[in-house]
Amino acid sequence: MNHEHTPVEQAAAWIKESASTVVFTGAGMSTESGIPDFRSKKGLWTKTDPMEVASTEAMNEQYDLFHEFYTLRFKTLERCHPHMGHEILAEWERRGLVDAIATQNVDGFHQQAGSQKVYELHGALKKVCCIDNGHQATPDDFIIGNRCVCGSRLRPGVVLFGEMLPQDAWEKAIEVIQQASVLLVIGTSLQVSPVNQLPLMTAGKTIFINQEMVPAASGYDLVIKGKAGDMICHLNDLLCGGSS
Structure with missing residues (x-):
């Protein structure tokens, strides 16, 4: 059979x-x-569309909002495990x-x-670097709001909307x-x-x-x-x- x-x-x-x-x-x-899956209706972020915050435009023109969004992502990651x-x-x-x-x-x-x-x-969230020169920094530096030694603001190592893979x-x-x-x-x-x-x-x-x-x-x-x-x-x- x-x-x-x-x-x-x-x-x-x-x-x-x-x-x-x-x-x-x-x-x-x-x-x-x-x-959280940011595409779901129960998504983490309700202030604005994550697709807009996770963009080069937001990073360059609305850094405070960009920083708040990714700080929340870092804090979520700290609580989660494979x-x-x-x-x-x-x-x-x-x-x-x-x-x-x-x-x-x-x-x-x-x-x-x-x-x-x-x-x-x-990309990888934890690979934090500075926006202007790509100098490496830590997630803590980003969360605290530190700037790079070169004076540039920091960003997580993720591919944003508007960037190449x-x-x-x-x-x-x-x-x-x-x-x-x-x-x-x-x-x-x-x-x-x-x-x-x-x-x-x-x-x-x-x-x-x-x-x-x-x-x-x-x-x-x-x-x-x-x-x-x-x-x-x-x-x-x-x-x-x-x-x-």
Whole structure:
């Protein structure tokens, strides 16, 4: 009697057979750690549209508002930690099941959980530097409102609206995604350009995991509806017998 695979069983089978698996993560990977998704109606920021505050225009022309917004993000990050899903992905890398992670997230949780090869497509919140010259500073310097030794104001190391993506991370992500046998896309609305084009660049099998279904998911080989952490744990049970 033939056993029909569930989507999670099929995903596990593909990952097991894969010569190279790459993971691409978005905001849905971090919401389970307590990081708010700014696109949701229950978003953290109600004073104004986060998409406007997280811009070069706000940084240059409304610095106080910009500073307040990112100070709140830093303070939220202090209370949050990687979840089991992050830890499992790091373990998969150690076991050779995953080659690399490309992420839209700026919280650094993949590295905190132990993942080594992580391409941060939207930068990293904690990599604070000065606006004028790129001199490095600390998150505390930013929160307190200190200026750089050169006199410039400080900013977090994230890609703002109106800025280019970090070229190195972008090019490396494209390279590994193009070579992937399996691309596992987790927790992204696929709305943010240009990173939403990355999954289209693989010739490998594509798996989409998200709590909500989005129109772009229709082009994937396999779609799994559910929370990122839960589905990664489920996959891990099938791949590694539950050890993490």
